[in-house]
Structures are given as C-alpha cells and as structure tokens.
Amino acid sequence: MKYLFTLLLVFAPLMLQAASADEAPLRLAVFQIDATPPLGSPLCNGAVQPAMEIVSPLTARGVVLLGAGEPIVLCAFDWVGIGNGSYDEFRRSIARSVGTKPARVALHALHQHDAPGSDFATEKLLATHGLSRQFSNADFDAEVMERVSAAAKQSLAKARSVTHVALGSGKVERVASNRRILGPDGRVAIQRQSSGGRNPAARDAPEGTIDPLVRLVSFWNDDKPIAVLTYYATHPQSYYGRGGVNWDFVGMAREMRENSLSGLPHIHFNGAGGNVAAGKYNDGSKEKRPLLAQRLADGMERAWQSQKKSPIAAKDVQWFVKKVPLPVRDTLVEEALLAKLQDDKQPKRERLRAARDLTFVRRMNGGHQIPLSCLKLGHARVLHMPGELFVEYQLAAQRMRPDDFITMAAYGDYGPGYIGTKIAYGQGGYETGRVSRVAPKVENVLMDAMEQLLEVHH
Numbered sequence: 001m002k003y004l005f006t007l008l009l010v011f012a013p014l015m016l017q018a019a020s021a022d023e024a025p026l027r028l029a030v031f032q033i034d035a036t037p038p039l040g041s042p043l044c045n046g047a048v049q050p051a052m053e054i055v056s057p058l059t060a061r062g063v064v065l066l067g068a069g070e071p072i073v074l075c076a077f078d079w080v081g082i083g084n085g086s087y088d089e090f091r092r093s094i095a096r097s098v099g100t101k102p103a104r105v106a107l108h109a110l111h112q113h114d115a116p117g118s119d120f121a122t123e124k125l126l127a128t129h130g131l132s133r134q135f136s137n138a139d140f141d142a143e144v145m146e147r148v149s150a151a152a153k154q155s156l157a158k159a160r161s162v163t164h165v166a167l168g169s170g171k172v173e174r175v176a177s178n179r180r181i182l183g184p185d186g187r188v189a190i191q192r193q194s195s196g197g198r199n200p201a202a203r204d205a206p207e208g209t210i211d212p213l214v215r216l217v218s219f220w221n222d223d224k225p226i227a228v229l230t231y232y233a234t235h236p237q238s239y240y241g242r243g244g245v246n247w248d249f250v251g252m253a254r255e256m257r258e259n260s261l262s263g264l265p266h267i268h269f270n271g272a273g274g275n276v277a278a279g280k281y282n283d284g285s286k287e288k289r290p291l292l293a294q295r296l297a298d299g300m301e302r303a304w305q306s307q308k309k310s311p312i313a314a315k316d317v318q319w320f321v322k323k324v325p326l327p328v329r330d331t332l333v334e335e336a337l338l339a340k341l342q343d344d345k346q347p348k349r350e351r352l353r354a355a356r357d358l359t360f361v362r363r364m365n366g367g368h369q370i371p372l373s374c375l376k377l378g379h380a381r382v383l384h385m386p387g388e389l390f391v392e393y394q395l396a397a398q399r400m401r402p403d404d405f406i407t408m409a410a411y412g413d414y415g416p417g418y419i420g421t422k423i424a425y426g427q428g429g430y431e432t433g434r435v436s437r438v439a440p441k442v443e444n445v446l447m448d449a450m451e452q453l454l455e456v457h458h
C-alpha cells in the first residue's frame with residue numbers, strides 16, 4: 001500500500017506533464033529595438049541625401065509565437081528594404097537566437113525612404129569596385145541584426161499566454177491611390193508618385209486600383225490585449241530626400257494608435273503597395289504628413305473597433321512555406337551589368353543600380369529560391385511576400401478565399417524590386433517599364449504559390 005502511494009507520487013506529475021504537452025499553450029512574446037542609423041549613413045540605398053538629422057527614431061519590432069511547433073517570428077523594420085544577402089542573414093540570425101528555422105521568420109520593411117536599406121551582398125560587391133558605404137552602412141546593419149536577434153531572444157522569457165485572436169478591418173479615407181494612370185492606348189500616361197498631387201491632372205484622376213482597408217490582427221490573454229498587428233498597402237512617403245531620418249506617416253499613425261491604447265505594442269506591415277502611393281492626396285508639403293497619418297490612424301481605429309475575438313489554441317496555428325525561383329527580366333544580362341558597374345565614367349547612381357541588379361541576377365541564376373509563407377490563425381491567413389508587390393496580388397489572394405480573413409505583408413526580400421502583374425509589363429511606366437528586375441511570367445509563379453499557401457484546391 002505504502003509502495004503504491006509512493007508510485008503515485010512519482011508518476012502523477014509525469015502524467016500531468018504529458019497531458020499538457022499534448023496541448024501546449026499558445027504564447028506570444030513581443031520585442032522592439034531602435035534601428036535609427038548614425039548621421040552620415042546612406043538612406044534609401046544611396047538614392048537620396050544621407051542622414052543629416054534624426055526627425056523621428058526608426059524601429060524594428062516583432063512578435064514570436066510559441067507553442068505551435070517551432071517558434072514563428074513576424075518582424076517589421078522602419079527601413080526602405082532588406083534584400084538578398086541581408087534578407088538571408090537577418091533571418092538566420094533571428095532564427096538562431098529564438099531556436100527556430102529561418103523559414104519560420106517573416107521579415108519585412110515598411111519602405112520609408114528617409115531610412116536605410118540593407119543588402120550585405122550588394123554592399124560587398126560595391127566595395128570591391130571602390131564604392132563602399134555609398135549604398136549602405138553595413139557595420140551599422142550588422143549591429144542592428146545582432147540587436148534585433150538579442151531582443152527577440154530576451155522577449156521569450158516574458159511571453160504571455162494567448163487565449164484569443166481578434167480580427168478587424170477599417171476603411172482608410174483619402175490616403176492610397178494607384179500610381180499608374182493609363183491613357184486611352186492602355187499604356188501608363190501619368191506616373192503619380194508619392195507627391196503627385198502637385199500635378200492637377202494626377203490629383204484629379206480617380207484613385208484607381210487600391211485596397212482601401214487596413215486589416216488588423218490582435219492577440220489577447222482573456223480580456224487583455226497583448227499586441228496588435230496592422231496591414232495596409234501603400235508607399236508610406238509624404239516627402240523625403242532632405243536627410244531627415246524619419247518613420248513617415250505610417251510610423252506617426254502607429255504611434256498615435258499606441259498612445260491611444262495605453263502603449264499596447266503595435267506592429268505595422270506594408271501590404272502589396274508597390275503601385276500604390278498617397279499621390280492623389282499628397283503634394284509633398286510638410287502639412288500633409290500629419291494629415292495622412294491621422295487618416296491612416298482613423299482607419300486603424302475603425303479596424304480596432306470592428307474586431308471580433310475568437311478563442312484560439314496552438315492546434316489552430318499553422319505555418320506554410322513555399323520557395324519560388326523568380327524569373328529574371330530578359331533586359332538584365334550579367335556581363336553588361338558588370339561592365340556598367342566597373343565603368344567609373346558612369347554616374348554613381350547607375351553603378352549602384354547595376355550592382356543591385358547584378359546581385360539579384362546572380363542569385364536567381366545561381367538557383368536561389370525566395371521563401372513565401374503563410375501564417376494560419378484559425379480562420380485568418382497572413383501571407384508574407386517579397387518585393388514591391390503590386391496591389392493586384394493582394395486583391396487576388398482575397399478572392400482565392402472569399403469567406404476568410406486574408407491579409408498580406410509584402411516588402412519581404414527586397415531583391416526583386418517592383419513585382420508587377422503580367423499585363424503591367426506591356427503598359428510601361430516607371431515600375432514595370434524600367435526598374436523591375438523580374439519577368440512578366442512572375443505573375444504565374446506567385447499566383448500559383450499563393451494558391452498553394454492558401455490551400456486552394458481546384
């Protein structure tokens with residue numbers, strides 16, 4: 001009898017442990033770091049004035065989801081983009097520090113222009129041609145990579161149980177407009193960039209194809225919110241290029257929301273905003289920045305008010321990954337790009353671009369595949385996509401599962417640059433007429449991959 005009692009004492013805790021391992025609790029950790037570059041650092045990969053003053057800090061922030069297999073990390077930077085070598089290295093570093101695989105780290109940029117862009121591979125290539133520190137400040141980038149990885153690791157100790165996820169959406173009034181206004185011949189007649197409102201014809205043209213909704217996913221511990229994620233597709237620029245480092249109107253909107261929710265951590269992601277900007281509603285004047293911020297914050301608030309909570313458990317959380325080779329545009333030829341990079345009579349700007357093109361082309365020709373991923377949270381699915389993706393991809397993803405909540409973060413791997421739809425390549429314009437690094441058939445590759453990630457079966 002005494003022996004049996006002892007046995008029970010020994011085994012009872014083990015049995016309890018086994019039961020709880022079957023249904024590991026879902027937990028969420030939240031991290032944030034400062035990612036503001038030192039003065040003198042290149043901004044927007046050397047396309048604009050370097051950092052001369054700090055107008056607002058830049059941040060990197062994210063969440064780690066625990067309990068649903070290996071940890072899942074979602075992370076957003078107030079930078080113009082993280083591409084190629086840096087995209088791989090940052091994800092490897094973060095994954096290592098939280099004990100997961102790089103394929104379970106979704107890394108994104110918000111694409112502000114008075115902000116750094118990082119690509120260790122392009123920076124290294126430029127350095128071998130006497131052009132170091134024109135494109136990026138790689139020492140600083142490496143320091144931030146360590147910082148964000150350490151913060152993600154430290155956050156794990158403070159992870160909190162997630163009992164509910166809430167989903168919402170709200171219309172954003174008078175912010176987004178399509179950048180490409182077609183003429184009667186079906187080609188881009190007016191290129192309406194971020195401050196396009198200075199041109200009356202661009203200001204008066206219709207908004208065009210956009211996604212007017214900001215979507216929201218929040219995590220709760222019973223009645224206490226832990227963190228909120230929002231998604232909205234637009235270029236985030238009001239004005240830029242004067243050396244004033246800042247997080248622009250999207251960062252201001254995010255800060256307004258955090259302040260009105262007593263500091264609740266808010267992580268914002270840029271959707272497929274490659275061909276979308278505030279141009280119709282923005283003339284680049286200083287007054288417009290807080291105005292655009294307020295309109296976006298109002299949409300975020302509507303999304304917050306509209307949210308509906310549902311219980312969630314670890315078994316309701318899944319992570320899907322699909323790696324894809326992106327087809328390189330036929331105008332990009334390695335030998336020609338190398339010749340341009342080597343030619344010191346070329347303008348610096350051209351040589352920087354040639355190095356970026358060359359890095360991407362070599363990466364794709366070498367067989368590298370870019371990971372896309374999808375986080376399934378009950379009925380919600382969050383897609384993680386590369387490049388400056390056109391908004392049509394986001395709208396197509398929603399149509400693939402019309403009864404579910406579908407949202408998207410683009411500006412993952414910045415390597416490809418603009419990613420248009422097939423028809424857009426025949427329409428000309430800045431994005432697909434000149435600077436995109438991928439071929440029109442990229443549309444088939446990405447649409448197929450999105451269908452697989454969203455488990456759409458024909």
Ligand SMILES: [Zn+2]
Nearest residue numbers: 111235274388
């Ligand atoms: Zn852009």
